[in-house]
Amino acid sequence: MSSSGKGVRALLTAVLLAAVAACGGATSPEPTGSVTLTWWDYLDHSPMADQAVDALVKRYQDGHPGVQIRRTAIPRAEFAAKLDEAIAAGTFPDIAAVDVAALPRLAAQDVLADLTPRFSSWEVKDLYLGPVRDSVQHDGKFYGVPLRTSTTALLYNRDLFTAAGIGTAPRTWDELRATARALTAEGRSGLCFAAAGDDLTANFLPFLWQAGGDVKDIGGDASVRALSFVDGLVNADRSAPADVLRWSNSDVEREFVEGRCAMMINGPVAVPAMNQAGLDWVAAPLPAGEAGSAARVGGEAWVLGRRGQHGDRAWDVVRWLAEERGNATEFGAWLTALPNRSDTIDDIGWRWDPNVPAFAGQLTRARPAYGARYPEVSEAISTMARQVLGGERSAADAAGDARTRLEPLLR
Incomplete structure (x- = not known):
């Protein structure tokens, strides 16, 4: 890596470490009369990734005192089985981060909320790169919001x-x-x-x-x-x-x-x-x-449980996470994600490594087109x-x- 690239990475790392430290990872007591949302992911594969997720969850809660998000991080190897257990028990989480390849199967099981009305009227939907947008659809409907986008x-x-x-x-x-x-x-x-x-x-x-x-x-x-x-x-x-x-x-x-x-x-x-x-x-x-x-488009998407009692609030959480540029770039650095929208593809905040643009240029084909x-x-x-x-x-x-x-x- 060039010395200039190392310098950029070092600067971004320092800034992002400070942001995570400032936000912290602890959860606050549930306020009286609050809405409680369950959140599942497998994004604890590194301490920095885990802290970044905790920091963003806390940041949302700090700005929305009436909302408590109860996050459960599950090892990736166990995640699909745990989701299947939740489906069988009727306890699918309000919000889950799932592999985009699993999205069609979950949608076909009728456990995901159909986000088409919300997604179709969302002002940022057309900013997502075409293959990225395709990766959260099944049978012409939207069932997810792009989270971490990756490729090879x-x-x-x-x-x-x-x-x-x-x-x-x-x-x-x-x-x-x-x-x-x-x-x-x-x-x-x-x-x-x-x-x-x-x-x-x-x-x-x-x-x-x-x-x-x-x-x-x-x-x-x-x-x-x-x-x-x-x-x-x-x-x-x-x-x-x-x-x-x-x-x-x-x-x-x-x-x-x-x-x-x-x-x-x-x-x-x-x-x-x-x-x-x-x-x-x-x-x-x-x-x-x-x-x-x-090359293929992979990664994860946020999905919402169809039977969740707080669908509007769950949508507000994932919309906030996706829309706020600072949130997206923080995920980018710690989750080794790629910029997945046309308005951020050249954003310096995404340059957590000098090779990010080369990876981003490979986002050409979505895998979930092959169905449930x-x-x-x-x-x-x-x-x-x-x-x-x-x-x-x-x-x-x-x-x-x-x-x-x-x-x-x-x-």
Whole structure:
């Protein structure tokens, strides 16, 4: 990272630390006659993220003495199961921060408030980037408000590029393959990406889109091209290790930070570890296939429980959190989020790292378009890709089987 970039980050960090310290994380006693809202999230993955959420909750309560927000932070690995338990018991929280990929499934279970009337008349709705706005819709209705927006990019170690005489990031599939081969050496892979479970689906979808295909087209030529390209990286060139089939994004982050990967596909959540390690790294667009470059939009959205007794107040809370620019940028820094509105895309408050604009330029495609049965869709896609990467099936055979599984899920 450049010295100027480090200076900007240090200044923003100091300002944001002061803001969190000033707000504090303690909750005040419930005022007489107050409205009490339940709030669930899994945003306690780091002390700073946890404090940022607590600070914003307290800030709202301080400005609205009649409102008490009772926050419950649940480990991410347990969050979906806890939500399902709440659905079964009829105790879905008033406000929850959920993965946008889970939003269609929850909406189809009729537990989320339909926010379409509120969202449609909201003056900031058209400021959200198109794919971000799409990510909180299901069947043409709005069920969420964008919270943390994320995506993936090609991240590379500039020192390793320099040592190999490579001056620029690969821009096409052919260049990516050649660059990955050139950077592969004893004890180091040219390219790493996560290929365990849903992480494999999330990382394969951009290759599918770049090849000119989509999930509904799996079984066709584009899906075979995408599978064959990734297969070539792992099994023909061995520039991506077979271990990717066991790796999550956090595993890939570790391998990159420790110098065992020269390039990786990952998101902004990896930034703190790379900076803490002192790496000279750069984010670049995912290389383009026949149909150009494409990346996915991920992250979380605020949703409201349909049966909540205080829907107006719950909406006011998430509207306040989303509209106030200081709130959004504070979340941005501590939750490694990206600016998701056209009026903030160039805001200096969002520059918690010099590479944020490169990540933000990748916000091109929403995942939840695949509907309420996305978990099953994802499992079919990851099984297909795992069979190819594991050397069990040819690309054409695996894609054909996946098409059979996917057709009833997408119908």
